[in-house]
Amino acid sequence: MSRTRDWMNAFLEQARSDWQAYHFVDHSTLPPCHAMHYLQMSTEKLAKAALLAGGMKPDELRNSHLAFTKFLHLAFRNRNLRLEMGMSGAQLRMHFASALPLADAIERLAPALACGGVNPEYPWESPNGIVHTPATYAFELTQDLSAPKGVNLLKDIGLMLRKFEKLFG
Amino acid sequence: MSTNRDREKLVADLVQEHFDLEADLEQIIWLKKGPANEIRLLEVNRNTAATGMVEVFGFAPSADVPYPLRIAEITPEEWERVQNGEIPLPGNWSLEEAEIYAREHVFA
DSSP states (O other), X not given: OOHHHHHHHHHHHHHHHHHXXXXXXXXXXXXXXXXXXXXXXXXXXXXXXXXXXXXXXXXXXXXXXXXXXHHHHHGGGOHHHHHHHTOOHHHHHHHHHHHHHHHHHHHTTSTTTTTTSSOSSSOEEOTTSOXXXXXXXXXXXXXXXXXXXXXXXXXXXXXXXXXXHHHHO | OOXXXXXXXHHHHHHHHHHHHOTTEXXXXXXXXXXXXXXXXXXXXXXXXXOSXXXXXXXXXXXXXXXXXXXXXXXXXHHHHHHTTSSOOOTTOOOTTXXXXXXXXXXX
């Protein structure tokens, strides 16, 4: 097995574990920042596993920060995914297009993309000088993920993680 | 056993379909140099996020596309920079022997 393949499997395994942790924490009494953190990490690793499936080298992933949104933007071209979801290319394109703002919001939870703002890991200061703690912050995204578009996106992420090998290689 | 002609027809069909589905797609570059058992497409889309790099995603073979599909999407500005050598292609990708499909020619 090639080294890139080993890395793909490792990213996928960790993405699946992060996904389990997301659900576990999301159903717990812990503050929502922890669930958001696991969700962001799981989707980042899912997208990076798909990049490794594309033949990119592990070293080339270091500067990849918008992979999940890009991944979702391209995903409707995947014939196996269309079959799994029972949609035509045009239907799947629309389906994912409506999820892109949410995917972007999940991706931008990563401190590297949060530009010193809202993120689930480190305190930040808002423009009015208030310092926020992730553990006491009400993440709006949790509400968005409970709405139909959010529920669908979470379902899609679960499917892509479960059937990764069949869909992406 | 599939032939080069089968593969060319398949890529032409994929190109047509991707242009049909994605209105902001301007060009699709088929990178022919590489393993014969995979299809590599670089798609130039004015409505994708610019990241300053070429990120290639892998799709597994399917019943009607029986090759692994490797696909990357970049902006027109990034395509310029790829051609100028400012943005590198992934290690094993090359523009040598590439075939460029422009929307206006596909739909001419």
